[in-house]
Amino acid sequence: MGLFLWLLAAPLLHLSGEVEGPLVLTTPGLRVEGEGAVLRGKEGHTLSLLAPGIQVRGLKVVGAGPEEDFFEPDAAIYLRGCEGCVLEGVAVEGAPTAVRVEDSPGALIRGLRAEGLEASPGVLVYGSPSVRVEESHLARYMDAIYVEYSPGMRIRGNLLEANTRYGFHVMFSWEVRVEENLSRNNAVGNAVMHGARNLVAGNRLLGHGSPVGYGLLVQDERETGVAANLFQENTLGLVLMDAEGVRVLENRFRRNGTALRITRERGGNSARVEGNAFLGNLYDLLVDDPEAKAQVVGNAYDRASGLPVPHLPTSSFALLLARQPELSLLALSPGVLLWEAAEAQVPGLRLLSLADPRPKLLPEERTSGVLPLFLGLLGGLLWWRWRA
Structure with a gap:
């Protein structure tokens, strides 16, 4: 079922040590500080952000459920209805997908470090205009960054390497800018x-x-x-x-x-x-x-x-x-x-x-x-x- 946090009166959440997931956050504007903390999960999405304006910084997420379906994979971090949310300085290991973004316009992913299991996207963005993926390192996914129906997106300054198909893969979108990335040695x-x-x-x-x-x-x-x-x-x-x-x-x-x-x-x-x-x-x-x-x-x-x-x-x-x-x-x-x-x-x-x-x-x-x-x-x- 996961841990549901309804912290309507507390805009700041500190995580420390080892934390068992799944963890579901539904408080708009919540700030999560996870420097040094490790969130572990084995089923479904390990961390779900389901409200606007949530910010997560410095957290390490390990594992997720086993689902590797390319379009609906289990993710270390799942954003839905998360307009303007921020992920910064986050690391991911051992999950089919690092970050899955749906219906979350204006979300920012910066400084993500993630290594995948080679069958699913690293960052999957669907139906989310103006999302930004910046200064991240993604390796050993099927596609490091996969985008569908997300106009105005920005993919900038990332290192995308050793993926089993594509570094970046943009589909059915317009006015997307892919700039100053290094994409190398993808299959x-x-x-x-x-x-x-x-x-x-x-x-x-x-x-x-x-x-x-x-x-x-x-x-x-x-x-x-x-x-x-x-x-x-x-x-x-x-x-x-x-x-x-x-x-x-x-x-x-x-x-x-x-x-x-x-x-x-x-x-x-x-x-x-x-x-x-x-x-x-x-x-x-x-x-x-x-x-x-x-x-x-x-x-x-x-x-x-x-x-x-x-x-x-x-x-x-x-x-x-x-x-x-x-x-x-x-x-x-x-x-x-x-x-x-x-x-x-x-x-x-x-x-x-x-x-x-x-x-x-x-x-x-x-x-x-x-x-x-x-x-x-x-x-x-x-x-x-x-x-x-």
């Missing part, structure tokens, strides 16, 4: 899907090198921005799928298999690709959508000629590769490399629309690790073809 990558007017900016998206790994998937999005991010050592850096009006601005693509892939499943794609830097990638641009409308202008490349002539960041071989992934085995052959170098300077009519009219030259970067990314890209293309 698949990161995704923003089925929304509009979202912004992914200033993040470092690193080391998603599995056959299906990508730094960021932007799928079925409208008027979303991808700006000033670092995409490094991913099988696919940035994937645009059925994305209209996307702005890809001032990103740095470094040592990826393919830096930018534009593909389609059902709808179309339109994007402006401007002011980005492409350095040490196996392929800078791969387009698997013959009707894509991509404006590619004013980017910097380590393969540009340095002359005032258009540069083609893709090739006819890359287009063929998108449809026949098994040809990846020839991608590093001398003949293909020579053909692509020539075609980059004299694009064919079919590819002319993808040529950058104002390219800038970057110094070529000699790097190791191209072969593993090449093999990852081959596996990813084969998987993509099988999926289709």
